[in-house]
Structure formats: structure tokens, C-alpha cells
Amino acid sequence: MANTTTDVRRYPGFLAFTILCLVLLYTPMIIVTIYSFNDSPSITKWGGFSWRWYQDVFFGIEAAKFKTAAWNSLSIATMAGISATVIATSAAIGMIRGNSFKGKSLSFGLINLPLMVPEIVSAVATLIFFSAIGITRGYFSILIAHMVFCIPFAYLPIAARLEGIEKSYEEAAIDLYATRWKAFTKVLMPLLAPGIISGFLLAFIISLDDFIITNFVKGAGVETLPTAIFGSVKQGIKPNIMALSTLMLLVSVFFVSLSYYVSKLGERSR
């Protein structure tokens, strides 16, 4: 590949452009990460290496607030991730394995619409909907909203995996006297597992990171990590926020890598 003339790497300016993109993408994160270890309270002047802002996150005046927010974020992400994955798996099986039905492409569109609709629109709509049906805003309303908007993110990797699994495996199972449920648990599930895990991880990360919708549907006093950080930043950026952001970045990187690794593993086992 490297020698072919159509190789994109041979286009003039390719290297410079790539570097520019990478710089724009990653410089802010790198700076935040570096300055989270800054000993000085200034966010622009370097004052030597220290762990003090990390200590501040865990033991400082805002520690309790962050701890509750982190707990809310993680528990919501876990529950929303799990339920979105279950719903997305059923939807994928229905869409891909089911017979074609009227409005199949419409259903596909509806499942994936949240990916296309501007998040602010979803946020406002969800808020209005919740007030209309009288759900009080708080932990529960955040959870419901997250369950819903995570579905398409869980759906995509699951559906992609399912598309690649031949129908004949399930037919073979049923032919060998398995009930539909056994065919699903004994044969389809294990084959679909990498897709399901990626789907869950993706949904989990999306829920963990969400700010806009959460900010709209959360009640006063209930915070997730992103809204808690936003709240703190409004009163001026302190380096402890950088430490907290770095920690969240670490969690995200971990889950994204895990999701990538799982789908790679799945490809090899196919």
C-alpha cells in the first residue's frame, strides 16, 4: 500500500495537515493534564510539580459535592447503559432478524434519530415532556433521560455485529431442538457478546459525559460530574477542576480502549 500512487500519505501537505489536526484536537487536553499537576494556584503559570489538586478533589472543600456527583454519574451511567443495551439488543434482533414489516426503515430512523437531532432540542423536548407528565426533576428524571438517549449508541455496535452473524447459526440451533430462547442464550448471545459489550461501554461513556440533557432535566441539588464541574467553573476556574477533568479523561480513555479491544477481539473470533 505504501508504494501506490493513490496512497493518501503522498498528497502534498498531508503531514502538515495531520499534525495541525492532532494539535488542535489534543493540545487542550494535554495542557489540562499537565496543569493539573501544577503546584501554583494559577492556571497559567507553572509552579512546579505537585499532587495537591488531586488531594483537593478527594479531600478539599468541594470533595463531598464531587463524591456525590461521581456516585450519581456512575450509578446512572451503569443503569442507563444496561437498560439501553437490553433495549438496543432487542431492537437490533427485531430489526435485523425479524421479517420485513411496514415501516421498517421508519423504525430504523426513529431508533437512530437522537444521533442526528441537536442535543439541545432533545434536552428541551425531554424537559417539556417531563413537566407535562408531571415527573419531578431529580435523579430519576436524569436516569430516564439517559436510558433513552443512550439507546442509539448501544444499538450501532450491536446491530453491526448482528449483521455479520449468519442466520444459519440460529437455524442450526433450532434445527437441533433448541427453543427460541435457548437458541438466543446458547448461540446468538455468545456470538453477539462483543457487540453487546461495546454497545454497553459506549452507552456508559455517553451517559457519563453527558452535560446538556442532564443539565436540563436534573432538579436543583442533584448533580452529575459534568454538571458539578460546570457549577464549579462558573465561580472561576480552579486547578482542582483540571485534576478532576484529567481523572474523567482517564476513565473515558479506559472505557473507549476497552470497547475497541473487545470489538477487535470479536473480529478475530469470528
Next chain:
Amino acid sequence: MANTSALEVRNAVKVYGVKPNDVIALNDVSISVENNEFFTLLGPSGCGKTTLLRMIAGFETITQGSIRLFGENIENLPANKRPVNTVFQQYALFPHMTVLQNAAFGLTMLGKSDKEANSVAGRMLEMVQLGGFADRKPGQLSGGQQQRVALARALAPSPKLLLLDEPLSALDLKLRHSMRVELKQIQEEMGITFIFVTHDQEEALTMSDRMAVMSNGELQQIGTGKEIYEQPGNRFVADFIGETNLLSATVESVKGSHATCVIGNNTRLECVVSDAIEAGSSAHISIRPERISLAKSTVSSAGQDTLTGVVSRYVYLGTDTQCKLLLDDGTKINCRVQNAHGSTTDLAVGERASIHIDQGAARLLVN
């Protein structure tokens, strides 16, 4: 119960889709398969073989008609309730299970204990000569070995009927040939009725007790390989199974099962007829190439009832030689002579030959 067929499909119709985009995949197909029979469904691509097989297995609903298994109607049973197992074309072995787990799957699903399921599965693997591969994953086997596992898996629950959809098509030629023999042996040993789908006529001829030739969703003929080869019922069958010469002819007179026909330049030919036909109608005559022999054309032999033509080409095929001839009326025909006899080749290309057709080898086909 002694004389009920293992399988009886009656007037099966399968329509895929809805009007106006419907496809009639099977049109009024009836077959009956005897117990312990190796029965083959043979036909070109798209003729509905897989459809019929999947309908018997229960993966497709039957639009019209009935399916009986040892006298019992099964068309309304779901696939997992039919005592019928399938060997899939791409094997469909469960990649996350070991070979043994694959082979034991059916018995486990039938509620047998792990011990019993594994011991039967182990015996099946022995039978297909894969006893030492029990702990491998299917991905670690060659295509031929995977095929045997698929066979062992389908046979382990002792189905009343085994369905095989082109199981040999993914194997290379050598392996395919040895698997033919092995499959037939296994079928005889186990005494299970096999329904085998193929589009390869040689495969069908070597393995089957009987076969059904299909075309375009319709049944063309059912019979033993010999019957179908030697007494093809119509032009499609004559042409699809083996090689044949088809000559158009006009019927001059019919006497019992024989007819006198006129072909080409007013040459008369005695033919065997199977279907009723009236004098004066036109039809086709099928003659297998190996039942034609050639001789040097001499004035005395070139009577009214002898076909003559010019040798246009020889094709050497190993065991035999194909000789292409151009008849006087412009029809091209082929004949084959075994090289062991070496009698044809004494005619040079371009030489005139008189053509002799074996007694009963010319068959008049109405359709």
C-alpha cells in the same frame, strides 16, 4: 405402518413475498421418500431445492400442500419439534463451542444428561474419524473436518430424516469424491433416510438410490439414476443429466412403444416412446453420445435409414474420445468412444461416416 413412506410431500407450493413481487419457488411438487433411502434433489441453481429442503426442516412455511413424516403431518410443527436434522451448506458450526459440544448440542437440547450427550457425540465423532479433535474449536479445523463435524452433529440425535444442502460444494475435488463414498457408507450403516441437495449430476448419480430432478420450481422426473439417465422423461432431464444429442423430428407412425420418425434429410429412425404421441406431430429425439458408433461410409451401407455425416473434430478426454460430427442436414451431433476400443479414430477428420445408433438408444421426447 410398514408401508408408509419416510417422507411424503404432497402438492407443495411455496410463494415468497406478496403480489405483485411474489416469487413462485415451488409449484405443485410431490415427492415420496422411502425409509432408509438416499434421495437426491437435483436441479440447476434457483430451481427451488433449498426451498423444498427448508420447508421440510421447518424454516419456511408451506404456502399450500402437506408434508408427512412417517405418516404424520408435520407442516404445522415448528422446526425444533421436527425429528429432522440438517447439515448446512456452510456447516454453521457454533464457533464458540468445542467440536464435542457442537456434536452434543442436539442431545443436550433434547434434555439428555451431559454424560449421555457427550458419549453419543463422542461416538459420532469416532464414526466420522474425528475422535481426536473433540476439544478443538471449529475454527481450528480444515473445511473437510468441519464438514464431518456438521455431519456428526446432525446425526447425533438420531433424526428420522437427515437433510443435506449441498454439503460437499465447499470442498476440493479430491475430498469431494472421497466424501461421497463416506456419506453413502454412513447412510447405509446408520439406516437413516437422507435427503441430499445438489446441482452436481455426477454427485447425484454416484450416491443416490433415487433422485428427483427439478427445474424452475417444478418436478421434472423421479427415478433411479439409471432410469433417469437411460429413460429421461423430457428434454430438460435428457439435457441436464449427462450429455445428449437432441434432434428435432416428425413422427411418421406409432406402434405400441415404438415410433418411426423422420429427421433431417428424410432419414427414418426407430425410436422408443414413453408418452402418448400421435403420428404427424413433431417432437425431439434424444440419443446419448456413447450409444452412437461410426463406420466408414460405403455406398452399400448408405441406405435410406442410415444417417451419414462428416467427422468435424475429435476431442481427447482421457478415458474416451469425443467425436463431433456434422450431419448432412447441418445438425451437429456428438458421439463418444472409449479409448480402450480405439475404433473411431481410424476415421480421419473430414471423412464421411455412417452412423449407427444402438437398439433402443433413440428416445422420443414429447416435452
